[in-house]
Amino acid sequence: xxxxxxxxxxxxxxxxxxxxxxxxxxxxxxxxxxxxxxxxxxxxxxxxxxxxxxxxxxxxxxxxxxxxxxxxxxxxxxxxxxxxxxxxxxxxxxxxxxxxxxxxxxxxxxxxxxxxxxxxxxxxxxxxxxxxxxxxxxxxxxxxxxxxxxxxxxxxxxxxxxxxxxxxxxxxxxxxxxxxxxxxxxxxxxxxxxxxxxxxxxxxxxxxxxxxxxxxxxxxxxxxxxxxxxxxxxxxxxxxxxxxxxxxxxxxxxxxxxxxxxxxxxxxxxxxxxxxxxxxxxxxxxxxxxxxxxxxxxxxxxxxxxxxxxxxxxxxxxxxxxxxxxxxxxxxxxxxxxxxxxxxxxxxxxxxxxxxxxxxxxxxxxxxxxxxxxxxxxxxxxxxxxxxxxxxxxxxxxxxxxxxxxxxxxxxxxxxxxxxxxxxxxxxxxxxxxxxxxxxxxxxxxxxxxxxxxxxxxxxxxxxxxxxxxxxxxxxxxxxxxxxxxxxxxxxxxxxxxxxxxxxxxxxxxxxxxxxxxxxxxxxxxxxxxxxxxxxxxxxxxxxxxxxxxxxxxxxxxxxxxxxxxxxxxxxxxxxxxxxxxxxxx
Numbered sequence: 120x121x122x123x124x125x126x127x128x129x130x131x132x133x134x135x136x137x138x139x140x141x142x143x144x145x146x147x148x149x150x151x152x153x154x155x156x157x158x159x160x161x162x163x164x165x166x167x168x169x170x171x172x173x174x175x176x177x178x179x180x181x182x183x184x185x186x187x188x189x190x191x192x193x194x195x196x197x198x199x200x201x202x203x204x205x206x207x208x209x210x211x212x213x214x215x216x217x218x219x220x221x222x223x224x225x226x227x228x229x230x231x232x233x234x235x236x237x238x239x240x241x242x243x244x245x246x247x248x249x250x251x252x253x254x255x256x257x258x259x260x261x262x263x264x265x266x267x268x269x270x271x272x273x274x275x276x277x278x279x280x281x282x283x284x285x286x287x288x289x290x291x292x293x294x295x296x297x298x299x300x301x302x303x304x305x306x307x308x309x310x311x312x313x314x315x316x317x318x319x320x321x322x323x324x325x326x327x328x329x330x331x332x333x334x335x336x337x338x339x340x341x342x343x344x345x346x347x348x349x350x351x352x353x354x355x356x357x358x359x360x361x362x363x364x365x366x367x368x369x370x371x372x373x374x375x376x377x378x379x380x381x382x383x384x385x386x387x388x389x390x391x392x393x394x395x396x397x398x399x400x401x402x403x404x405x406x407x408x409x410x411x412x413x414x415x416x417x418x419x420x421x422x423x424x425x426x427x428x429x430x431x432x433x434x435x436x437x438x439x440x441x442x443x444x445x446x447x448x449x450x451x452x453x454x455x456x457x458x459x460x461x462x463x464x465x466x467x468x469x470x471x472x473x474x475x476x477x478x479x480x481x482x483x484x485x486x487x488x489x490x491x492x493x494x495x496x497x498x499x500x501x502x503x504x505x506x507x508x509x510x511x512x513x514x515x516x517x518x519x520x521x522x523x524x525x526x527x528x529x530x531x532x533x534x535x536x537x538x539x540x541x542x543x544x545x546x547x548x549x550x551x552x553x554x555x556x557x558x559x560x561x562x563x564x565x566x567x568x569x570x571x572x573x574x575x576x577x578x579x580x581x582x583x584x585x586x587x588x589x590x591x592x593x594x595x596x597x598x599x600x601x602x603x604x605x606x607x608x609x610x611x612x613x614x615x616x617x618x619x620x621x622x623x624x625x626x627x628x629x630x631x632x633x634x635x636x637x638x639x640x641x642x643x644x645x646x647x648x649x650x651x652x653x654x655x656x657x658x659x660x661x662x663x664x665x666x667x668x669x670x671x672x673x674x675x676x677x678x679x680x681x682x683x684x685x686x687x688x689x690x691x692x693x694x695x696x697x698x699x700x701x702x703x704x705x
Contacts, residue, residue: 181705196277197282218686338357406672495509522558535562
């Protein structure tokens with residue numbers, strides 16, 4: 120059967136099986152949409168939510184990771200895309216603070232990692248001090264020092280090291296014009312009075328700075344190991360594993376870092392002896408191998424999402440379905456409209472696109488309601504007390520006739536041609552968007568990019584297309600980690616642009632963001648972020664599309680697998696392993 124028929128079958132199956140839009144909480148309330156649900160209705164694709172597949176792992180063996188792509192970045196100064204960030208921070212390097220390795224709500228709890236505690240705040244929240252644990256070592260046995268954390272924070276400002284979190288640039292004092300340490304210049308706002316103490320001086324109070332310190336920016340990199348852009352290929356390990364070999368786009372092999380001390384690390388269990396990441400596979404090929412789960416594939420997990428057309432091969436089969444994780448990603452996928460040039464520099468044209476998009480057919484293209492929900496706002500439900508707002512009240516199937524009228528009023532009467540760039544795996548979604556916009560008289564040309572290079576390509580503002588599809592996930596539960604990164608015009612970079620793919624610059628939005636960031640009351644700030652979400656939506660720099668689950672298959676010999684609530688539903692590499700290491704290969 121052709122792909123369209125496969126997708127129709129997948130959707131028919133999820134409806135027949137009684138799949139709801141999301142898993143219900145114990146009290147029968149659908150937390151993601153804030154509406155009452157049938158307490159007996161469950162999402163078969165999400166029955167493992169909050170659970171651990173395979174029980175507790177046994178130490179040893181080789182865990183294989185099947186991937187359709189290379190890592191976007193493994194350099195901790197550049198690593199800001201899931202699941203690469205999960206992989207890096209759990210296996211190769213440690214951060215000052217991290218999240219517990221537990222499913223469900225418990226996984227959102229902060230715990231010390233390299234630091235002895237969650238940091239001490241003084242000066243009204245403008246100064247944060249962390250003390251490193253004793254006995255921390257790199258893969259060669261040399262000590263991890265506070266100066267190494269300072270150095271990596273400084274590296275994050277280097278123009279050539281694009282793509283990473285920019286919280287340091289946002290929060291640290293005295294960073295204007297700073298371009299990293301490679302020319303011998305250092306930040307006065309990051310102090311290391313001794314080898315175990317690091318002090319951050321901020322430009323404003325940040326009550327949640329301990330959460331910020333979970334990001335790869337706050338991992339250590341010794342200056343002697345600096346290799347510039349080449350550091351991506353061989354990060355120096357402070358975690359439980361080190362790189363044995365890395366053949367880009369083909370295979371990465373991790374082996375144990377014998378100098379990692381479990382006594383200093385309450386999070387990472389490091390069950391397997393070895394991780395082997397096999398890259399360049401087709402998505403459907405990965406699914407088929409894990410469904411069959413034979414040989415080495417029985418001890419394998421998926422790095423990339425299960426393909427929508429694989430749903431009918433998985434959901435009706437109880438033995439396979441029980442090996443499917445489908446945690447909510449807590450992210451919003453959006454269609455970003457390039458506001459820096461025509462036609463999307465016109466707000467009326469952008470508003471018309473909101474009505475032109477058919478989110479129902481997009482939902483089908485993405486695997487149906489088993490794996491997705493329709494998004495009606497930018498902020499996901501995890502940041503809005505469970506209920507996404509819906510201020511535009513546009514029907515899920517869109518309103519092409521109204522879109523046509525709006526385009527005509529904006530002087531675009533059936534003559535609009537635009538480009539859309541998506542990751543290779545999102546081509547079916549792109550086709551759904553293309554078809555929907557054609558109903559409103561908008562002709563769309565689709566370009567696809569390899570997933571490993573996608574964010575670098577769309578992050579280059581000099582060659583950015585008219586539209587791109589990209590999601591955003593909060594780094595921790597705060598609106599400050601979402602809207603400012605996606606819609607603050609001050610964050611736009613020529614290359615390495617992250618988040619603001621619409622290149623949206625709006626003075627009123629920026630002013631309100633600064634006002635909310637200055638609020639000391641968390642509840643007041645949360646309400647203000649929700650209000651600002653609606654204000655930005657009215658200006659339509661992006662179209663909210665879907666709230667996605669993270670569908671990941673694992674082999675029959677895998678244990679300790681669960682989707683982490685903070686790592687966007689990706690498998691937590693800190694605790695995954697094997698039931699029987701003797702059955703693994705490699």
